[in-house]
Amino acid sequence: MTYFVHLSRDGAVLVIEIDNPPAASAQTVCQELIEGLLAARADATIEAVILCATNHPCEADAEITGLDLEGISHSDSNDIFDTIEGLARPVVAVLHGTVLGGRLELALSAHYRIAVASATFRLPDVKLDISQGTGGTQHLPRIAGIRDALDRTTGGTPISACKAQELGIVDVVVEDGLREAAFKLAHELIANGTPPRRARNLSLDRSVIRANFSNN
Known part of the structure; x- marks a missing residue:
């Protein structure tokens, strides 16, 4: 049997590595990821979790490196993000390459994020004429602020790791x-x-919300 999510330990740190080649079933990858997260939640000896992905050069920038949400429901993907965010020990998302779409939304549900300087970030959904329904529009305003979140979600333009x-x-x-470093x-x-x-516990800046929508 082929497994696409691999678990390993470094002392009290659990590493969850997502290996999502183009032929993998999105549903299978996501189910294995949920199982890994539940294992982390059940083991009291785990004090932190590192969440990372394996690169597949053949995917280039055309797909979400490490997690392809196409083919699974918003409910299932939100279960993953809620499980990550709800873990009682810190979760560190490790980011490289082109971090976009579902992979970025996955990272935003982690508690802390570390990236290589060459990484780029974007939420391209608006340019693909699809809705963002897996947490990004809820987490990003609380992390980056309303104004910058609007720029990222409505513009779909990439930003550098330093800008992120x-x-x-x-x-x-x-x-x-x-x-x-992770x-x-x-x-x-x-x-x-x-x-x-x-992120769900971070407060939105209500004054910024009023400024952005005062003319509506």
């Missing part, structure tokens, strides 16, 4: 050694007793 860090979408940007961050979170930072 400036907006709060990414916490740490490294030039190289991404995997090692482990360092996870162990620092454990050592400092840093709790999960859930």
Whole structure:
């Protein structure tokens, strides 16, 4: 049997690695991911989780590297994001390549995010004439603020990792050694007793909302 989500341990850190080749069933990948997350929730010896994806060069920029949400319902994908966000220990999303669509929405449900400097970020749904129904429109305004979230969700233009860090979408940007830096961050979170930072608990800036919609 072929598995597309691989679990490994580094002390108290659980690594969940998503290997999603083009031939993989989206439903299978997402089911395995849910199982991995539930395993993390059930094991009290796990103090932090690293969520990462394996690159597949043949996919280039045409698809979501690491998680293809096409073919599964919004309900199923939201179950994944809710499970990630609801974990009682910090979840660190590790980001590289082109982080777009469902992969970005997956990362936004994690508590902390680390990216390599060459990564780019975008929510292209509006340019593809499809709706964003898997959490991005809820998480991004709380993470980046209403004004910048509107620019990202309605414009669909890519931004650099450094710009993403400036907006709060990414916490740490490294030039190289991404995997090692992710482990360092996870162990620092454990050592400092840093709790999960859930986007759903961040407050929206109501004054910005009023400014943006005052003419409506």
